[in-house]
């Protein structure tokens with residue numbers, strides 16, 4: 001089933017493939033002309049580095065200058081899975097991949113088709129398979145929406161997690177999370193037995209260390225906003241409501257209630273953003289997370305993506 005896609009990658013073409021987080025847009029990590037096609041197709045600024053996708057731990061040695069005991073602990077504990085690790089890079093790693101940084105991000109995704117593809121045609125440099133600034137694709141149809149019906153995409157239905165991987169920088173100390181994801185800060189600290197820093201509004205990463213954080217992300221055309229807790233008026237038909245608790249008087253096709261199922265909320269978020277545009281909603285109003293749900297390990301990732309869409 002993958003033969004055609006393996007062939008395309010070996011010929012220096014780009015192919016969209018499923019991972020457990022979102023669909024990726026892959027190119028041979030050692031082929032500069034293939035990687036250039038990613039930037040052109042996505043209209044991605046060339047100062048935003050790509051993650052290298054591998055299908056084994058030893059494969060990291062091609063890219064990372066050194067692999068610490070902590071790095072090994074994390075790889076053994078969380079790979080394959082939604083955790084990207086940033087290492088000091090080897091000199092031969094292409095500047096196109098790292099955007100000229102002295103570090104490289106590497107991840108081993110767990111989706112079986114991604115593993116098969118990478119094992120045959122990888123390692124693959126791959127960002128999310130969306131036009132820059134659009135929500136990441138969680139379905140093959142999202143990729144076709146952005147890149148056209150004929151674009152080669154390996155269709156494996158909806159992705160399991162729906163939010164991009166956790167990005168953890170191991171090239172500096174203390175280690176720092178640039179992007180929260182399904183592997184939580186607690187998971188990481190527990191595995192390492194030490195604290196890691198989290199980039200936040202108060203503690204922004206230096207732009208030159210994680211260029212991706214300075215770009216707008218994940219935005220539909222509709223305006224995304226937090227629902228005002230005191231909003232008691234009748235629901236507005238031009239607004240898509242994403243709620244996580246049941247609210248009296250709010251029922252209808254434009255009101256989605258997740259009832260505390262945060263994994264499902266995360267899985268569907270980007271699809272809901274895209275649906276809002278297709279269905280002509282001008283606003284997406286999301287119930288803020290203010291109660292016990294803040295303890296949910298997915299919360300920093302979910303809230304981060306919503307906040308980025310709000311801008």
Ligand code: TXA
Nearest residue numbers: 021023024049050103104105127128164165209210212
């Ligand atoms: O789940 C994911 O990570 C998905 C799937 C396809 O694996 N990929 C993904 O890639 O979300 P992308 O390019 O959309 O986001 C990668 C993020 C960007 O914010 C980028 O700036 C950051 O990782 N990044 C990559 N290499 C880096 C590096 N060497 N230093 C700092 N940040 C890096």
Ligand code: MG
Nearest residue numbers: 127128129136
């Ligand atoms: Mg992306």
